[in-house]
Amino acid sequence: MKIGCVNSMITYRKRDMMMEDCKYIQDLLPFYIDDGILTEAERRAVNLHIAHCDSCSKELEALQHNAWMLHQMGRSIFQAPSGLSARIMEQLRSETAASNFSEAPAVKKIEKTKILSLRPRHFWSGIAAAMILAVTVVGVPTLIPDDSSLTRVAQEQPVSQVEGTTLSTNSAEKTETSSSIEQTAPMENVSSNISEEEPTDSVPVQAPESEPPTVVEKETSATSEDATPFSSALESETNTSTGYTPAETQSTQSPSNLILLNQDDEVRSTLLKMSFTDVEAAVLQLETLVADFEGKITDTTVSSDSNCEIFTVKVPRSQADSFIVSITSSGFVLSQEQDFKTSLYSQLMEEYLQLQTQLNASTSEEVSMQLQTQLAEVEQRMNAAQEDVQYETVVIWIQLAA
Amino acid sequence: METTEELILSSKEGDLSAFEKLVMLYQDRVYTHCLHLTGNSHDAQDLAQDVFIQAFRKITSFRGDSDFGTWLHRIAVNLWINRFRKNNKVTLISYDEPVSTGDGEITREFITTENSPQDLVEASERAFIVQSALAKLPEEFKVVVVLRDLEGYSYEEIAEMVSCSLGTVKSRISRGRKLLRKLLIEADVQSIL
Numbered sequence: 001m002k003i004g005c006v007n008s009m010i011t012y013r014k015r016d017m018m019m020e021d022c023k024y025i026q027d028l029l030p031f032y033i034d035d036g037i038l039t040e041a042e043r044r045a046v047n048l049h050i051a052h053c054d055s056c057s058k059e060l061e062a063l064q065h066n067a068w069m070l071h072q073m074g075r076s077i078f079q080a081p082s083g084l085s086a087r088i089m090e091q092l093r094s095e096t097a098a099s100n101f102s103e104a105p106a107v108k109k110i111e112k113t114k115i116l117s118l119r120p121r122h123f124w125s126g127i128a129a130a131m132i133l134a135v136t137v138v139g140v141p142t143l144i145p146d147d148s149s150l151t152r153v154a155q156e157q158p159v160s161q162v163e164g165t166t167l168s169t170n171s172a173e174k175t176e177t178s179s180s181i182e183q184t185a186p187m188e189n190v191s192s193n194i195s196e197e198e199p200t201d202s203v204p205v206q207a208p209e210s211e212p213p214t215v216v217e218k219e220t221s222a223t224s225e226d227a228t229p230f231s232s233a234l235e236s237e238t239n240t241s242t243g244y245t246p247a248e249t250q251s252t253q254s255p256s257n258l259i260l261l262n263q264d265d266e267v268r269s270t271l272l273k274m275s276f277t278d279v280e281a282a283v284l285q286l287e288t289l290v291a292d293f294e295g296k297i298t299d300t301t302v303s304s305d306s307n308c309e310i311f312t313v314k315v316p317r318s319q320a321d322s323f324i325v326s327i328t329s330s331g332f333v334l335s336q337e338q339d340f341k342t343s344l345y346s347q348l349m350e351e352y353l354q355l356q357t358q359l360n361a362s363t364s365e366e367v368s369m370q371l372q373t374q375l376a377e378v379e380q381r382m383n384a385a386q387e388d389v390q391y392e393t394v395v396i397w398i399q400l401a402a
Numbered sequence: 403m404e405t406t407e408e409l410i411l412s413s414k415e416g417d418l419s420a421f422e423k424l425v426m427l428y429q430d431r432v433y434t435h436c437l438h439l440t441g442n443s444h445d446a447q448d449l450a451q452d453v454f455i456q457a458f459r460k461i462t463s464f465r466g467d468s469d470f471g472t473w474l475h476r477i478a479v480n481l482w483i484n485r486f487r488k489n490n491k492v493t494l495i496s497y498d499e500p501v502s503t504g505d506g507e508i509t510r511e512f513i514t515t516e517n518s519p520q521d522l523v524e525a526s527e528r529a530f531i532v533q534s535a536l537a538k539l540p541e542e543f544k545v546v547v548v549l550r551d552l553e554g555y556s557y558e559e560i561a562e563m564v565s566c567s568l569g570t571v572k573s574r575i576s577r578g579r580k581l582l583r584k585l586l587i588e589a590d591v592q593s594i595l
Contacts, residue, residue, distance in 0.1 A: 030576040034550075037557065037572070062583055067551050069532050073438075074552030080433035084447055085425045088454045092418060095455075349542065353573050 022056055025049045027360045029060050033067045286311060293323040313394045320394065348382045406470060413461050421461070424470070425454050432474050438548045439482045441537040453478045475553070479545060479563050535585035543578030550575055 025046055031037040032046050050057040290297055295315035315323045355378060359371040404412075404420070406427065412420030432453055436446035456477050457464075464473055536544060545564060549555045555563065561571045 027576070030579040031572070034557075059583075062587075063579060066532075066579065066583055066586060070536075070547070070551035071554070073532060074554065076434070077430050078434045078437055080429040080450065081443070081447055084433065084450060085422065085429055088425055088429075088451050089418065089422050091451070091455055092421070092458055096416075096418060350570060353570070353577065356577070357573050 021049055022053060023360065024363070025053070025056050026059060027357070029056065029063055032060060033064050289323065290315070293319040295319065295323065315394055323394065348378055352378045352382065407466070410461065410464065410466070410470060413458065414464075421458055428471055428474055429454075431471050432478060435475050435478055435553065436482075438552050439478065439545065441533060449478060449482060452481055456481065472559075476563050479549070483541070483545065483564065531589050532586065535582055535589055538585055539578055539581055543574050543581060546571055546574045547578040547582060551579075 028038055028042050028046050032043070038046070046056075046060075050060055287297065290313050293315050295313050297311050298314050299312035301312075313323075352375065355371055355375045359368060359375065362368045362371060404423070406424070409420045409424050409427075413424060429450065433446060433450045436449040436453065437443065440446045440449055453474055457474055460477075464470065536547065539547065546560055549560045549563060550557070557568060557571050557575070560566075560575075561568045564571070566574075
């Protein structure tokens, strides 16, 4: 073998090693600019490498510069547009006013509404004002975390108990909540079950498949003689014999996942407010929302006890989350917060990112090829997750007190 | 003058005027944070409004373990993630673009300025380029980069805010920074052409 060949082989090896080094170092570079993320050994490796690698050295410089620019941008505070605070306070005052409006005289007003708002359709007859709203989400992965605890909650606890916990923020309030509709809680008592900042607080309820969302027993005691519509609503839920069974009415679907809405103060006050003017307002609001989101109501069903009306809504997949958000901001509160992490697509994205990281860190060609194959598969599944389902089905379940 | 703690306490009792003072105190910070997240003033205003509404509804759950401003930021991040997760439409406008208000158009103002007007103009132009690149990042990456690089939250805080594992946050920051670098190179090339 000629010496020149040996030299070139050594050069190639050096280059290969260098390139492998670069690959490894470039994975570390984004973290180099932060303190305490890299280990001492990793930091040393970066220092050693950039001392003789122009490319990585420039890369680091650029990353540092970008970080500095972002930091500078972050130091500027922009003045909020004039009128922002006024708009916020206006909305809060109107909400508070609405809440106050539904205080003491609520029952009488509801009784009046009860007469005025009779609908010709049989299932509205005898409607009282209070409504309990539930949403069954069929095939909406974003709303149904893949968490066995959901089923566990539903199986271990009678639904009434679970509802009891969602009715108010503490047990001492339960009686008040269920027995007294006229007591509208102040804003600070609004349940934080769907707390944006505390997603884990919510108490999701998922009914077992083919199980009706019936309430086994009313937990709270509405002892008052003039039981309010809201407590009546609870009572109606206790009627297991006539209770609505999703499986019966959703013949074409499998509503294995039931998510009950919280009946917290916020929902009550909002729903009550609507019932003051027109009991159909809730339905109208729903129909408007569905239209706004280019969805369609594909089915309307009545429960066997005529206590509830069920709307099956098809919403474009791309709009489904926004639709749910709008529903919740309209007073229909989901007990299960949408979880950013739980959508199928996001899960695949996580998987994809992890594989990508492994691929970047991989030094073996064989492993790299395997990872690339896996990446391609995940990518395909991601595309499928986006394309396969054009529409998501959201079943909105409105239950009314008889 | 009442302290922030006193205002929070009063707000927890339903005192709207106390909460209004909190809004006045924090609206610039929250609006700026929302601007970073949304990339445009219109969405930032909407988001900021929702943040305060949500904050008032949930204020009893604020225990005071963290700074009130940080708590508001968390609400903003959660609302933003929830609302725009699948909506990739981002209308980008310059930070210099006037804001439409009920009283006509106003120009945004820097409150904290430590630089000369010339510097500000250059910084503003650069900021626009960076903001443009930032807006192009996938939402998952953008949120963590904004929280880390613009707002200086620690990795652990970000993990808590976006409900992700620390590993995921690291991965997203790494990829987000790399992608941003690539986008800025492209933007620079375009500006030369």
